[in-house]
Amino acid sequence: QYVLTQTPSASGTPGQRVTISCSGSSSNIGRNFVNWYQQLPGTAPKLLMYSNAQRPSGVPDRFSGSKSGTSGSLAISGLQSEDEADYYCAAWDDSLNNWVFGGGTKLTVL
Amino acid sequence: VQLVESGGGLVQPGGSLRLSCAASGFTFSNYWVAWVRQAPGKGLEWVANIKQDGSEKNYVASVKGRFTISRDNAKNSLFLQMNSLRVEDTAVYYCARDQPAMSYWGQGVLVTVSS
Numbered sequence: 001q002y003v004l005t006q007t008p009s010a011s012g013t014p015g016q017r018v019t020i021s022c023s024g025s026s027s028n029i030g031r032n033f034v035n036w037y038q039q040l041p042g043t044a045p046k047l048l049m050y051s052n053a054q055r056p057s058g059v060p061d062r063f064s065g066s067k068s069g070t071s072g073s074l075a076i077s078g079l080q081s082e083d084e085a086d087y088y089c090a091a092w093d094d095s096l097n098n099w100v101f102g103g104g105t106k107l108t109v110l
Numbered sequence: 111v112q113l114v115e116s117g118g119g120l121v122q123p124g125g126s127l128r129l130s131c132a133a134s135g136f137t138f139s140n141y142w143v144a145w146v147r148q149a150p151g152k153g154l155e156w157v158a159n160i161k162q163d164g165s166e167k168n169y170v171a172s173v174k175g176r177f178t179i180s181r182d183n184a185k186n187s188l189f190l191q192m193n194s195l196r197v198e199d200t201a202v203y204y205c206a207r208d209q210p211a212m213s214y215w216g217q218g219v220l221v222t223v224s225s
Contacts, residue, residue, distance in 0.1 A: 002153060033210065033211075035210075035211040035212070037154070037212070039154075044204055044215040044216065044217050044218055045146075045154060045204070045212075045215055046215065047211055047212060047213050047214075047215075050210060050211035050213070051210060051211070056213065086153075088153060088154050090154075090156075090211075090212075096171075097168050098156060098168060098170055098171075099144070099146075099156035099159070099212075100156070101153060101154045101155065101156065102153070103153045104153040104154070
């Protein structure tokens with residue numbers, strides 16, 4: 001259903017480090033940058049990371065991104081309760097001529 | 111930067127609706143812009159985008175031939191004409207400033223397709 005694959009859920013306790021992964025293919029992540037979006041409950045998505053590892057202004061440095069081959073990762077260190085949200089990866093797909101998204105990872109802060 | 115969508119509502123299957131997005135706070139004509147939707151309780155789905163001068167448009171396969179994206183740079187506005195609507199088009203529709211990422215998003219507008 002979703003071109004990019006994310007694990008549906010993740011969790012951690014305050015202060016922990018969690019990693020969210022995103023798996024794609026040679027036509028999307030393998031050739032293009034990965035972007036990450038954060039969607040807090042009941043709000044519009046917000047750009048969290050772009051070009052694999054670049055943080056927009058205002059995004060804390062607790063958030064970091066990386067890419068290797070056809071997979072991308074988002075790491076959150078020093079987990080806080082306000083990080084509880086849905087996280088989506090996205091990449092441009094050269095074969096489809098589309099942006100493609102992952103199905104989202106729901107992060108729970110225990 | 112502000113993006114404000116309008117034009118949503120309830121429509122019967124097979125009907126039409128035109129969404130608008132008013133942009134402000136940036137030079138609209140310098141950017142690609144896009145529509146992204148989110149069905150109730152589901153993830154994000156990119157719908158379409160359009161180049162700065164309107165010369166290039168891309169669509170997700172499920173809306174090709176039914177939806178048309180357009181823009182009016184003089185009015186800083188983005189549009190989505192949706193025809194032959196289906197129940198599965200029910201979603202919150204967001205407009206977003208595009209490339210190299212969807213860096214700013216509107217608050218979204220709900221489109222409900224139901225009889």
